[in-house]
Amino acid sequence: MDKPDVINHQRTLLHKIWEEHLVCEATGEQPLIYVDLHLVHEVTSPQAFAGLRAANRRVRRPERTVATVDHNIPTEPRGTPINDPIAVRQIQALQQNCTEFGIPLFDMDSSDQGIVHVIGPELGLTQPGMTIVCGDSHTTTHGAFGALAFGIGTSEVEHVLATQCLGQRKPKNMLIAVSGSLPEGVGAKDLALGVIRQIGTDGANGHVIEYAGTAITALSMEGRMTLCNMSIEAGAKAAMMAPDDTTFAYVKDRRFAPRGREWDESVERWRMLPSDPGAKYDTVAQISGSSMAPFVTWGTNPGMVVRVDESVPEISDLKMDRDAATRMLEYMDLKPGTKMEDICVDRVFIGSCTNSRIEDLRAAARVARGYRVAGTVRAIVVPGSQAVKRAAEQEGLHEIFKNSGFEWRESGCSMCLGMNPDILQPGERCASTSNRNFEGRQGRGGRTHLVSPVMAAAAAIAGHFTDVRNWRFQ
Amino acid sequence: MFAIGVFSESRILDMQPFRTHTGKVAPLYRDNVDTDQIIPKQFLKRIERTGFGEFLFFDWRRSPDGRPDLSFVLNDHRYDSASILVTGKNFGCGSSREHAVWALLDFGFRAIIAPSFADIFANNCVKNGVLTVTLGEHQVAEIVGHANSTPDYEITVDLEKCMIQDKRRISEHFHIDEFTRHCLLEGLDNIGLTLEHEPQITAFEARRSRTSTARDPEWR
Numbered sequence: 001m002d003k004p005d006v007i008n009h010q011r012t013l014l015h016k017i018w019e020e021h022l023v024c025e026a027t028g029e030q031p032l033i034y035v036d037l038h039l040v041h042e043v044t045s046p047q048a049f050a051g052l053r054a055a056n057r058r059v060r061r062p063e064r065t066v067a068t069v070d071h072n073i074p075t076e077p078r079g080t081p082i083n084d085p086i087a088v089r090q091i092q093a094l095q096q097n098c099t100e101f102g103i104p105l106f107d108m109d110s111s112d113q114g115i116v117h118v119i120g121p122e123l124g125l126t127q128p129g130m131t132i133v134c135g136d137s138h139t140t141t142h143g144a145f146g147a148l149a150f151g152i153g154t155s156e157v158e159h160v161l162a163t164q165c166l167g168q169r170k171p172k173n174m175l176i177a178v179s180g181s182l183p184e185g186v187g188a189k190d191l192a193l194g195v196i197r198q199i200g201t202d203g204a205n206g207h208v209i210e211y212a213g214t215a216i217t218a219l220s221m222e223g224r225m226t227l228c229n230m231s232i233e234a235g236a237k238a239a240m241m242a243p244d245d246t247t248f249a250y251v252k253d254r255r256f257a258p259r260g261r262e263w264d265e266s267v268e269r270w271r272m273l274p275s276d277p278g279a280k281y282d283t284v285a286q287i288s289g290s291s292m293a294p295f296v297t298w299g300t301n302p303g304m305v306v307r308v309d310e311s312v313p314e315i316s317d318l319k320m321d322r323d324a325a326t327r328m329l330e331y332m333d334l335k336p337g338t339k340m341e342d343i344c345v346d347r348v349f350i351g352s353c354t355n356s357r358i359e360d361l362r363a364a365a366r367v368a369r370g371y372r373v374a375g376t377v378r379a380i381v382v383p384g385s386q387a388v389k390r391a392a393e394q395e396g397l398h399e400i401f402k403n404s405g406f407e408w409r410e411s412g413c414s415m416c417l418g419m420n421p422d423i424l425q426p427g428e429r430c431a432s433t434s435n436r437n438f439e440g441r442q443g444r445g446g447r448t449h450l451v452s453p454v455m456a457a458a459a460a461i462a463g464h465f466t467d468v469r470n471w472r473f474q
Numbered sequence: 475m476f477a478i479g480v481f482s483e484s485r486i487l488d489m490q491p492f493r494t495h496t497g498k499v500a501p502l503y504r505d506n507v508d509t510d511q512i513i514p515k516q517f518l519k520r521i522e523r524t525g526f527g528e529f530l531f532f533d534w535r536r537s538p539d540g541r542p543d544l545s546f547v548l549n550d551h552r553y554d555s556a557s558i559l560v561t562g563k564n565f566g567c568g569s570s571r572e573h574a575v576w577a578l579l580d581f582g583f584r585a586i587i588a589p590s591f592a593d594i595f596a597n598n599c600v601k602n603g604v605l606t607v608t609l610g611e612h613q614v615a616e617i618v619g620h621a622n623s624t625p626d627y628e629i630t631v632d633l634e635k636c637m638i639q640d641k642r643r644i645s646e647h648f649h650i651d652e653f654t655r656h657c658l659l660e661g662l663d664n665i666g667l668t669l670e671h672e673p674q675i676t677a678f679e680a681r682r683s684r685t686s687t688a689r690d691p692e693w694r
Binding site: 135 | 504505506508510511514515516518519520521522523533538563564567568569570571572573575590592593594597598601602651652653656664665667668669671674675678679682689690691692693
């Protein structure tokens with residue numbers, strides 16, 4: 001299988017990281033991969049710790065394990081009592097587990113608390129060339145740094161806690177080359193939706209995606225994180241792009257980043273990571289960056305994407321089962337042929353591990369400035385972390401949002417998955433910067449349309465979807 | 475049919491080997507069934523591995539007022555006590571929540587047949603002794619057809635021979651990677667297996683700390 005690699009020695013970014021982390025490959029077993037960083041949160045870890053305890057096992061490398069609470073915590077001001085006793089129990093379980101097993105925890109009251117995929121990069125824990133896992137599918141986010149990062153289940157969480165390793169089949173490698181540049185008003189979120197529209201929700205199953213091309217190198221780290229984050233919605237095991245000066249500039253001087261001579265050595269090593277010219281991929285897809293547009297999802301999976309200036313598709317135009325399409329339209333309460341710009345929204349959510357970083361908030365605030373949220377809409381902005389919240393407040397973004405009628409919240413996953421009180425009511429329609437428009441994801445009977453932060457802000461003000469390319473900024 | 479132990483206390487002892495299983499087939503013929511549907515988020519706050527079965531496909535099984543939605547396949551009494559689910563492509567996509575597998579297992583499913591599975595979901599199945607059988611779209615459609623039309627339609631999934639068979643028409647070979655098959659057949663504890671490589675892990679850590687600038691984070 002690996003013969004071609006042996007012959008030409010031209011390796012991809014994935015292969016380099018893989019080989020660097022290969023502990024052993026025993027006959028009849030899966031290759032054992034070493035994990036550099038294990039991120040932990042309250043929802044997918046309690047059963048893993050219980051398993052350790054039952055088997056009398058310890059956490060092998062607590063200093064390479066980092067925990068935070070993000071999924072089920074309220075975004076009301078900190079200190080407000082949590083009304084849900086089961087959520088409280090889960091948070092307390094994490095606190096107890098971290099104390100017992102010696103794991104650093106960024107708790108509710110920490111100035112570093114935030115969504116696990118926001119704080120890893122912003123603390124400089126996420127670095128190029130690393131292997132990173134977390135009991136959360138959006139761990140793919142960290143691949144933006146040229147790391148191999150993927151989501152795992154709770155049994156695997158337990159496995160990594162106990163061994164700092166994971167048995168893995170070597171994944172296939174897919175190159176997605178994005179040529180040209182993204183048009184004005186079109187961002188990484190639109191590109192992510194455009195990729196899923198093209199390759200489908202299972203288009204990258206079994207693969208690690210590597211993004212390359214001019215439209216990718218032009219992206220900021222925030223944009224790269226958004227793109228890698230959404231790659232799980234195309235079925236990708238992980239997603240990554242080559243680390244470059246943009247990456248190094250982002251990592252430099254962050255709290256856990258290497259310093260001094262170690263920094264120079266690290267950068268030298270990281271510069272060796274990009275795929276060798278001529279390295280082979282199992283699958284290749286080409287995407288034209290300049291053909292991207294502001295996208296909106298209309299259905300109940302992230303592949304059901306149209307441009308904002310298009311209409312809800314006719315069933316006969318869809319490459320899917322007729323019953324499934326009908327069901328989707330019924331759930332979303334949409335009729336084929338309806339112009340996307342004619343669809344009104346009740347709620348707007350700006351946040352989630354996809355789009356809650358400072359650049360996302362800046363972009364949304366620029367749209368909101370000088371306008372008021374439509375009277376029919378309730379809109380919330382949930383920063384990805386306490387650090388993002390502080391940065392936004394220093395820049396006065398919170399005032400722009402509040403003056404425009406957006407609610408300004410504390411950091412957490414919030415309405416992306418509605419494990420806390422931030423949920424849609426049945427029948428409510430939401431323009432959301434999150435990552436999943438599954439049935440009931442944001443609340444039972446809720447209707448989610450995935451969009452970029454600027455499109456969400458524009459929808460909040462207009463009261464319906466509107467093409468942000470025509471926005472009159474104030 | 476089969477017993478589920480108290481996972482939170484002694485999961486390792488209770489991981490059931492999967493060799494051959496014969497059971498009734500329930501058809502849920504939809505593509506892209508995501509883990510949010512399999513187990514909605516309001517049930518993820520439990521800190522145990524057990525008790526998720528009653529919440530399986532909750533929003534599809536129950537109307538908003540809490541009553542069973544009789545049009546949903548798992549509320550159809552013809553499929554009571556089904557232990558094999560046959561479904562559409564990309565089953566288990568979305569969230570990594572292992573609660574989805576715990577819910578399927580707790581409800582009584584031991585094997586799932588589909589044209590394809592999402593990666594994390596398929597991994598989670600192996601860790602819990604649930605077999606995912608990948609078959610071609612036509613073969614899946616055929617099984618769905620039989621499950622719809624034949625009362626008490628049963629299939630035997632034989633992991634030793636990698637075959638699925640019914641009493642009359644279907645006899646198909648399926649592919650599964652050898653290591654996964656071995657783990658399921660033996661009900662192996664993967665952690666125990668990895669811990670046997672402790673010397674290699676320690677050697678790797680020592681080697682790496684000498685040759686690389688990748689250091690442990692300094693917790694201050």
